[in-house]
Amino acid sequence: MEKVFIHESSYIDDDVEIGEGTKIWHFCHVITGSRIGKNCRIGQNVIIGTEVRIGNNVKIQNNVSVYKGVILEDDVFCGPSCVFTNVYNPRSKIPRMHELRETVVRKGATIGANATIVCGNNIGMYAFVGAGAVVAKNVPDYALVCGNPASIRGWMCECANRIEVRGDVGVCGICGKKYRVKGDSVEQIENS
Numbered sequence: 001m002e003k004v005f006i007h008e009s010s011y012i013d014d015d016v017e018i019g020e021g022t023k024i025w026h027f028c029h030v031i032t033g034s035r036i037g038k039n040c041r042i043g044q045n046v047i048i049g050t051e052v053r054i055g056n057n058v059k060i061q062n063n064v065s066v067y068k069g070v071i072l073e074d075d076v077f078c079g080p081s082c083v084f085t086n087v088y089n090p091r092s093k094i095p096r097m098h099e100l101r102e103t104v105v106r107k108g109a110t111i112g113a114n115a116t117i118v119c120g121n122n123i124g125m126y127a128f129v130g131a132g133a134v135v136a137k138n139v140p141d142y143a144l145v146c147g148n149p150a151s152i153r154g155w156m157c158e159c160a161n162r163i164e165v166r167g168d169v170g171v172c173g174i175c176g177k178k179y180r181v182k183g184d185s186v187e188q189i190e191n192s
Contacts, residue, residue: 019056069100069119076105079113086119108158128156142186155186
C-alpha cells in the first residue's frame with residue numbers, strides 16, 4: 001500500500017484495498033474485504049467493517065463505525081461520532097446479520113456530528129444531515145434534514161450553502177447555481 005499513510009496504532013486486516021493518497025489516523029481498524037477509495041481521510045478511532053465500500057475523497061471524522069451494509073459514495077463527509085446501524089431490530093441473543101439492511105450515502109452528502117442513520121435508509125446526493133439528527137426514512141437529493149425524527153427543513157447547494165427558494169426555483173446565494181424544486185425533490189438547472 002504505497003502512497004498511503006496508516007498511523008502505526010491502526011490495524012489493517014488482510015484483503016483490504018486502500019486507494020492512493022488516503023490517510024488513516026490513530027486507533028483505527030479496517031476489517032477484511034473493505035475497499036477505501038483514493039484521497040480519503042479517516043480520523044482516529046474509526047472502524048471500517050467487513051465488505052464496506054467507501055468512494056474517493058471521503059472524510060470520516062473521529063469515533064465513527066461504518067458497518068457492513070453501508071456504502072459511502074465519492075465526496076461524502078461523516079461528522080464526528082455519527083452512527084450507522086445495519087440491523088433494524090437487533091437482539092444480543094438472536095443472530096440477525098443475515099437481515100442486514102443496506103444504507104447508501106450518495107455522492108457529496110454530509111452527515112453532521114452525532115447524527116444517527118437507521119439502516120435501510122439512503123441519503124441523497126449533496127444532502128445535509130444536521131448534527132444530532134435521527135434519520136429514519138430516505139433523504140432526498142439536496143435536502144437539509146434536522147431533528148428526531150429527521151425532517152426536511154430546506155435545501156442545500158452542492159457547495160454546502162443553503163438554497164433560497166422562491167416558488168419552484170432555488171438559487172444558491174454563494175455560487176449562483178440554480179435548482180428546480182418540486183415538492184420533496186430538487187434538481188439542478190443548467191446555468192445559462
